[in-house]
Amino acid sequence: MTTLFHYVHCPFCVRVRMALGLLKTSYKSVVLPYNDEETPLGLTGVKMLPIVETNIDGESKAMNESLDIIKLFDKDNTLKHELLEDEKVRKNINDLLDAIAGPVHNLVMPYWIYTKEFNEESRAYFQAKKEKKRGPFNDLAKRSPEFLDELNKVLNGLENKLQPFYNSSELTILDIMLASHLWGLYVYPEFQFPPYLHNYLQSIKRKCAFDYHQDFWSGYLGD
Ligand SMILES: N[C@@H](CCC(=O)N[C@@H](CS)C(=O)NCC(=O)O)C(=O)O
Numbered sequence: 360m361t362t363l364f365h366y367v368h369c370p371f372c373v374r375v376r377m378a379l380g381l382l383k384t385s386y387k388s389v390v391l392p393y394n395d396e397e398t399p400l401g402l403t404g405v406k407m408l409p410i411v412e413t414n415i416d417g418e419s420k421a422m423n424e425s426l427d428i429i430k431l432f433d434k435d436n437t438l439k440h441e442l443l444e445d446e447k448v449r450k451n452i453n454d455l456l457d458a459i460a461g462p463v464h465n466l467v468m469p470y471w472i473y474t475k476e477f478n479e480e481s482r483a484y485f486q487a488k489k490e491k492k493r494g495p496f497n498d499l500a501k502r503s504p505e506f507l508d509e510l511n512k513v514l515n516g517l518e519n520k521l522q523p524f525y526n527s528s529e530l531t532i533l534d535i536m537l538a539s540h541l542w543g544l545y546v547y548p549e550f551q552f553p554p555y556l557h558n559y560l561q562s563i564k565r566k567c568a569f570d571y572h573q574d575f576w577s578g579y580l581g582d
Pocket residue numbers: 366369370371406407408409423424425426488
């Protein structure tokens with residue numbers, strides 16, 4: 360039995376959900392409240408998700424790091440993990456993710472905390488932690504035009520790289536990394552995805568049988 364401990368909003372957790380969906384690996388989904396420190400610390404010693412608990416060499420083990428988790432389950436190398444061994448490719452995708460994560464997270468964090476994933480305590484915990492780095496969420500929400508401009512500049516350079524997948528005719532680990540970082544934008548009110556990007560994300564959603572919101576309603580959130 361494999362259990363995935365995750366946060367619905369977390370792009371690194373979304374990576375694992377997408378990949379396990381693509382690989383048709385079944386697992387038990389456990390969404391943890393963001394303020395639960397005890398469970399992740401008890402499993403891996405670090406307050407960081409995703410965590411997978413699974414049978415490795417006949418023993419139940421817990422591990423984190425999204426890319427290591429995906430590699431463990433991708434026995435046939437469907438996602439072409441060797442791409443990330445090329446220094447240029449790795450730097451290129453990590454630079455792109457950094458450029459996306461800055462504006463995306465500034466835009467969506469003030470909205471994520473009002474999704475069903477959060478309750479009063481986990482919302483306060485998340486907000487206090489993130490505001491230390493980013494400043495008050497109220498200010499972030501007011502500055503959204505600035506972040507949208509910043510994001511659109513990055514997205515403009517992306518269209519000719521999706522062929523139809525990221526620099527590839529086939530879906531690879533790079534698409535899992537890119538799509539999961541963009542997915543949070545679906546929670547931002549009125550964000551207009553350029554059609555090419557919406558089509559790209561939706562094709563990944565279909566291939567990965569991915570449903571961002573399913574865990575809001577699946578009973579694992581303690582209701
Ligand atoms: N390198 C890790 C990054 C995971 C990560 O940053 N997770 C964040 C959520 S997006 C986390 O658990 N943060 C906990 C906290 O800051 O309290 C991976 O790829 O799995």
